[in-house]
Amino acid sequence: MKRALIGAMLIALSDAPVLGAYWIDWDASDWPDALGYIRSWGNWQGPHQGGANRTLENGVLTYDSLYDSGVYDYYYMENFGSMDPGPNETFTCEWRLKVDVVNGDGDPGLALRSDDGWVLAYTYGEDHLRSIFEGYLSIPFEPGLWHEYQVVSWDMRSYDLAIDGGIVHHGSFDDVMIPGSYVAWGDGTQGAASLHHWDYVRFGVVPEARGFCLFVWVVAWRVPRRG
Numbered sequence: 001m002k003r004a005l006i007g008a009m010l011i012a013l014s015d016a017p018v019l020g021a022y023w024i025d026w027d028a029s030d031w032p033d034a035l036g037y038i039r040s041w042g043n044w045q046g047p048h049q050g051g052a053n054r055t056l057e058n059g060v061l062t063y064d065s066l067y068d069s070g071v072y073d074y075y076y077m078e079n080f081g082s083m084d085p086g087p088n089e090t091f092t093c094e095w096r097l098k099v100d101v102v103n104g105d106g107d108p109g110l111a112l113r114s115d116d117g118w119v120l121a122y123t124y125g126e127d128h129l130r131s132i133f134e135g136y137l138s139i140p141f142e143p144g145l146w147h148e149y150q151v152v153s154w155d156m157r158s159y160d161l162a163i164d165g166g167i168v169h170h171g172s173f174d175d176v177m178i179p180g181s182y183v184a185w186g187d188g189t190q191g192a193a194s195l196h197h198w199d200y201v202r203f204g205v206v207p208e209a210r211g212f213c214l215f216v217w218v219v220a221w222r223v224p225r226r227g
């Protein structure tokens with residue numbers, strides 16, 4: 001079973017305890033490719049052109065696409081097994097992100113899609129994030145600082161978002177009818193540019209109270225937007 005394989009992989013790759021059904025923990029000690037993430041990047045000239053200037057130093061992955069708003073550059077993982085929680089389980093996705101500069105409507109982001117095609121996607125400005133599939137709802141945060149974000153869902157229909165440990169939003173996934181587990185994060189917008197940093201992205205299903213991350217904004221974000 002894929003889930004078991006992922007669990008075994010995690011035990012092999014991480015010193016962190018494996019919680020619950022599965023737990024995929026990228027902590028910026030290595031490139032996300034090492035955990036099975038796939039990089040997608042390009043610019044207006046097409047896929048595999050350009051890309052962000054990326055550095056992995058001191059446990060932080062930095063994306064700098066300020067030189068070209070046409071750049072998108074993100075990691076995704078899809079169809080890796082059942083993402084959704086079962087009875088008495090919760091899905092959790094946690095990430096630590098610092099946004100320095102965004103030129104445009106939102107460039108860094110994270111997206112999740114459940115096994116049966118319910119999605120959640122955030123795009124970040126410098127002092128707020130917006131939930132793409134909740135009418136671009138804007139949620140503020142203090143600019144210029146690292147923040148810890150956590151999504152927790154029990155059913156992949158509704159969820160709670162916490163920033164730095166405090167719940168700031170009770171939200172909903174949206175049904176895009178494209179089934180298959182999916183998680184993505186990085187520079188997700190073609191038509192906006194940014195400088196931002198990731199410390200960790202981790203997600204999985206655990207007993208009781210955790211969340212999950214899914215990648216649906218891929219489609220939405222690839223649509224050219226005005227910078």
Ligand SMILES: [Ca+2]
Binds near residue numbers: 187189194
């Ligand atoms: Ca971009």
